Amino acid sequence: MTAVLHIGLVVNPLAGLGGSLGLKGSDGQALRDRLAELTPQQQHRALDRVERALRPLVEAGTAVTFSTWGGGMGADALAHLGVPHTVVGTPVPGGSTAQDTCEAVRELRAQGVDLILFAGGDGTARDIFDVVGSDFPVLGIPAGVKMHSGVFAVSPEAAGELLLQLVQGGLVGLMAREVRDIDEEAFRHDQVRSRFYGEMLVPGEGRYLQHTKVGGRESPELVADDIADWLVEHMEPDRTYLIGPGSTTAAIMAKLGLENTLLGVDVVRNNEVLANDADEATLLKLLVAAPAGAAIVVTVIGGQGNVFGRGNQQFSPEVIRKVGLDNILVVAAKSKIAALEGRPLLVDTNDPALDLELSGWRTVITGYDDRILYRVSSI
Numbered sequence: 001m002t003a004v005l006h007i008g009l010v011v012n013p014l015a016g017l018g019g020s021l022g023l024k025g026s027d028g029q030a031l032r033d034r035l036a037e038l039t040p041q042q043q044h045r046a047l048d049r050v051e052r053a054l055r056p057l058v059e060a061g062t063a064v065t066f067s068t069w070g071g072g073m074g075a076d077a078l079a080h081l082g083v084p085h086t087v088v089g090t091p092v093p094g095g096s097t098a099q100d101t102c103e104a105v106r107e108l109r110a111q112g113v114d115l116i117l118f119a120g121g122d123g124t125a126r127d128i129f130d131v132v133g134s135d136f137p138v139l140g141i142p143a144g145v146k147m148h149s150g151v152f153a154v155s156p157e158a159a160g161e162l163l164l165q166l167v168q169g170g171l172v173g174l175m176a177r178e179v180r181d182i183d184e185e186a187f188r189h190d191q192v193r194s195r196f197y198g199e200m201l202v203p204g205e206g207r208y209l210q211h212t213k214v215g216g217r218e219s220p221e222l223v224a225d226d227i228a229d230w231l232v233e234h235m236e237p238d239r240t241y242l243i244g245p246g247s248t249t250a251a252i253m254a255k256l257g258l259e260n261t262l263l264g265v266d267v268v269r270n271n272e273v274l275a276n277d278a279d280e281a282t283l284l285k286l287l288v289a290a291p292a293g294a295a296i297v298v299t300v301i302g303g304q305g306n307v308f309g310r311g312n313q314q315f316s317p318e319v320i321r322k323v324g325l326d327n328i329l330v331v332a333a334k335s336k337i338a339a340l341e342g343r344p345l346l347v348d349t350n351d352p353a354l355d356l357e358l359s360g361w362r363t364v365i366t367g368y369d370d371r372i373l374y375r376v377s378s379i
Helices: 028-035 047-061 074-083 098-110 122-132 156-167 222-232 247-256 280-288 317-323 336-340 351-358
Strands: 005-009 064-068 115-120 138-142 172-184 196-204 241-243 266-269 272-275 294-299 307-309 328-331 345-348 360-367 370-377
Touching: 005 047, 005 074, 005 156, 005 196, 028 222, 047 074, 047 138, 047 156, 064 098, 098 115, 098 122, 098 138, 115 122, 122 138, 122 172, 122 196, 138 156, 138 196, 156 172, 172 317, 222 241, 222 247, 222 336, 222 360, 241 280, 247 294, 247 328, 266 280, 266 328, 272 280, 280 317, 280 328, 294 317, 317 351, 336 360, 336 370, 345 351
Parallel strands: 005 064, 005 115, 115 138, 241 294, 294 328, 307 345, 328 360, 345 370
Antiparallel strands: 172 196, 172 370, 241 266, 266 272, 360 370
16 A cells, blocks of 8 residues: 555644734733734634645645644644545634643544644644654644744745655655744743753755765765664663664674674674574564563665565564564665655565555664655555
8 A cells, every 4th residue: 555644733823923912922811812903814824824835735736644633723724725634633612722732743643643744833842842752753834923943844835845845755854953942921021031842853855965975976885884873872771673684784783893694684682692694483582582672673675665575574574563663763875765766665574454554654764863754655
């Protein structure tokens, strides 16, 4: 089944309304008390900016699935554009609150969306961060008064073009960007108090940018070395790593100074080899005794784009399910992804239900602290 990008849309319908009233922001009761002073056009500011962001997708006729929250928190904008969507909940009467935003994001995550698209300002970004943390892709449509955070596109149209590039198979990077917020009450007294809340993963501009280049072209050996540096630095104590076949994954074993099976699966924990060239039975046995969980590290077959089912059948459906779908690390050079010319990465585990679960948009590690979001499919 072809993977279709599933977007979870959350709109703060009050975002930006405080600006025209000179309130320095849209948080608090002061704005709600003065909503009647705003013109209909001003009251629809967030909705209008969402429509501007989504128009490139609508005009291109791209296959995208939307889930959203009711009324002004997303459903109204999608209905106005004539975009099919699923409403998974509704805000409380009397306007949305931060609690509504958090509840909406939790439910959208539970629905299996690939990305949270939100319209708002720093306060909305902060609420979303409280739910998704630093490991789930989000993209902000700038609609607030305060937008000091780095999680927003530069304009609604830029957000739309970025989503379009993502859907069409572009090399869209994933970057950690700051979530910040200003203390509105202090700001109203000319005191700027900016607080750092954390970082969220945001799709970046899909340029072919690679830190390690030779003669203007990507060097596969140096990229593999960069990937290995990054993964080795982030290996967790007592966690069991199942290292799949391939030259990119072989660089990880080399970085650890461990014996590697180029065309097999090796198992390591705490910088020690538990098994070389392990078969399915060995992997299942070791997973039973994995004290801190496990992760699969797998690369992409050049030209074909296969992640599972070609040369690594040791990663059987049972092994993959025991490790967990959220514990799969895909590594590949950007040049290998670019050679697919927009075609998806492929999975063929001989379990159609699992293939469907693996399909969607997944993070691919493409260098040192360098990631992209890319489509995975079973056909």
